[in-house]
Amino acid sequence: MSARFAGLDIGGTKIAAGLVDADGRLLRSDRVPTPRTGADDVLAAAADLATRVLAGEAVAGVGVGAPGVIDRAAGTVLSATDVLPGWAGAPVRPALERRLGRPVTVDNDVRAMALGEVRAGAARGYADVLFVSVGTGVGGALARHGRLRRGPHGTAGEVGHLLAGRTGPIACGCGRRDHVEAVASGPAIAAGGPDALPRAAALLGRALAGLVTALDVDAVVIGGGVAQAGPAFLTPLERALRAEVLPPLRAIPILGAALGADAPIVGAALLAADALEDTTR
Structure with a gap:
């Protein structure tokens, strides 16, 4: 079986998570409303959702598409609009790695959407x-x-x-x-x-x-x-x-x-696949 990855799409109204294979096929997914009570609650909800969607499935990594300007090296949010209250400065990668026990890769949500369409969608x-x-x-x-x-x-x-x-x-x-x-x-x-x-x-x-x-x-x-x-x-x-x-x-x-609403989930998972490939070169 080829490696599988988790994709998380964090948005202003909903958080979506999916299990994706290395070819960009979405195997299963789910979503929950985004908490409006700060970054800690958003990241807790994202981790809980990912855990439920994975249902014990071993994944090689977790990718996250998140709003705002992302420090990819640190996996944190450098700046953000008010689409998510208190989102600027959110420690996305450290918090999710601690909760999920898997390597996490974070990038801007539009870039995640783009990667999904480029590798598994219209482009x-x-x-x-x-x-x-x-x-x-x-x-x-x-x-x-x-x-x-x-x-x-x-x-x-x-x-x-x-x-x-x-x-x-x-x-x-x-x-x-x-x-x-x-x-x-x-x-x-x-x-x-x-x-x-x-x-x-x-x-x-x-x-x-x-x-x-x-x-x-x-x-x-x-x-x-x-x-x-x-x-x-x-x-x-x-x-x-x-x-x-x-x-x-x-x-x-x-x-x-x-890919519609699945694009950022698929693309986020493929971010994790790329990160794994980069570390094994």
């Missing part, structure tokens, strides 16, 4: 991939040959801070109103009126066109809650992106995410 088989998540915020990740590219400062793929060319109805997480997160995130679309969805999609597509041209990727995957609107969002985004990129890039696939 499987593509060499260079840009993943974009459009939900409460706008985030992204880059992957090459199935491995995440984080960059020397850990910001590779952070598309939410691209300039949008207009002022949005809400502020980006950094405070500015001229970033794509201020015009194309779920809350920005909700605040923008009845025609905001296609308008936001087109603005995001134009912004991504410049990035796609500079990076020269061979596939773009769009995920997150807003992307679940389907063609109403993806079609104007794709039309705008193709109109703006250089000719050699006009035929690259623009793909809707395939």
